[in-house]
Amino acid sequence: MKHKGLFVTGTDTDVGKTAVATALLLSLRQRGLDAVPMKPIQTGCLKHGDDLIAPDLDQCLRALRLTPAVEEAEWMCPYRYLPACSPHLAARLARRPIQLRRITAAFRRLAARHDFVVAEGAGGVLVPLDERRTMLDLMRALALPVLVVARPNLGTLNHTLLTLAALRAAGLKIAGVVVVSTKRGRRGRIERDNLASIARLGRVQVLGRLPYIATTKIFRATALHFSKDWKLPTAVFPKLGKNRVTLFQALENARA
Numbered sequence: 001m002k003h004k005g006l007f008v009t010g011t012d013t014d015v016g017k018t019a020v021a022t023a024l025l026l027s028l029r030q031r032g033l034d035a036v037p038m039k040p041i042q043t044g045c046l047k048h049g050d051d052l053i054a055p056d057l058d059q060c061l062r063a064l065r066l067t068p069a070v071e072e073a074e075w076m077c078p079y080r081y082l083p084a085c086s087p088h089l090a091a092r093l094a095r096r097p098i099q100l101r102r103i104t105a106a107f108r109r110l111a112a113r114h115d116f117v118v119a120e121g122a123g124g125v126l127v128p129l130d131e132r133r134t135m136l137d138l139m140r141a142l143a144l145p146v147l148v149v150a151r152p153n154l155g156t157l158n159h160t161l162l163t164l165a166a167l168r169a170a171g172l173k174i175a176g177v178v179v180v181s182t183k184r185g186r187r188g189r190i191e192r193d194n195l196a197s198i199a200r201l202g203r204v205q206v207l208g209r210l211p212y213i214a215t216t217k218i219f220r221a222t223a224l225h226f227s228k229d230w231k232l233p234t235a236v237f238p239k240l241g242k243n244r245v246t247l248f249q250a251l252e253n254a255r256a
């Protein structure tokens with residue numbers, strides 16, 4: 001296996017990265033793979049006694065019904081900050097600069113113990129880590145294929161194509177794009193066209209569309225929705241002509 005993981009980035013914050021990462025992990029685990037989550041940098045943590053709870057990791061672990069040992073939980077999220085802001089500002093306020101070495105070491109430890117690691121970025125690709133580096137530098141350091149999570153609606157073409165251009169310029173391998181509807185509403189002409197346009201103009205595989213799921217247990221529900229897709233491609237993966245591939249195929253490609 002060439003890659004022991006996948007990096008999930010997005011066109012913005014709040015686009016559905018955690019939902020997709022969780023869905024993927026659940027699917028992989030249901031297939032018997034020991035796949036675990038990683039959120040290398042989390043801002044907006046919650047204080048719990050002396051500990052900082054990383055909400056994305058916490059939600060994901062709950063959905064997977066996983067309880068890692070303390071040292072593994074630390075590797076899964078080595079940089080935790082309280083303020084809900086960009087990592088560069090959170091790191092500066094906490095006087096705790098982000099060291100990529102520390103993150104890659106944590107990834108290697110997790111990858112040595114498990115079959116596969118799904119790492120989630122913070123925000124989008126050009127989110128700063130300090131005055132010099134961005135999320136792209138973290139992705140390059142981890143050297144994993146990158147999955148892009150995008151919005152389905154108006155504005156997504158610009159954001160998604162910019163994200164893909166930045167990833168290519170950084171020499172990163174793109175595993176594909178997943179479009180997530182985090183808002184209620186009917187899919188109109190624009191949204192249907194956006195998927196095909198992203199695939200065509202972005203020269204990328206749109207691996208699927210995750211529809212809006214109205215439930216309070218969103219992450220488990222999302223994950224179950226995705227995992228069902230392996231047998232039922234039409235519900236989540238609409239027809240996109242020759243660009244239509246399943247998320248699982250993409251993962252296989254990414255791991256080949």
Ligand SMILES: Nc1ncnc2c1ncn2[C@@H]1O[C@H](COP(=O)(O)OP(=O)(O)OP(=O)(O)O)[C@@H](O)[C@H]1O
Pocket residue numbers: 010012013014015016017018019020056121122123180181182183210211212213214218219222
């Ligand atoms: N398919 C879906 N249907 C409905 N709501 C969703 C869906 N996917 C995600 N959401 C909701 O949208 C919001 C954003 O999703 P999520 O937390 O996965 O985004 P994110 O990109 O990981 O955000 P961040 O940048 O904070 O890490 C959450 O409240 C989540 O519950």
Ligand SMILES: [Mg+2]
Pocket residue numbers: 017018019056120
């Ligand atoms: Mg998230």
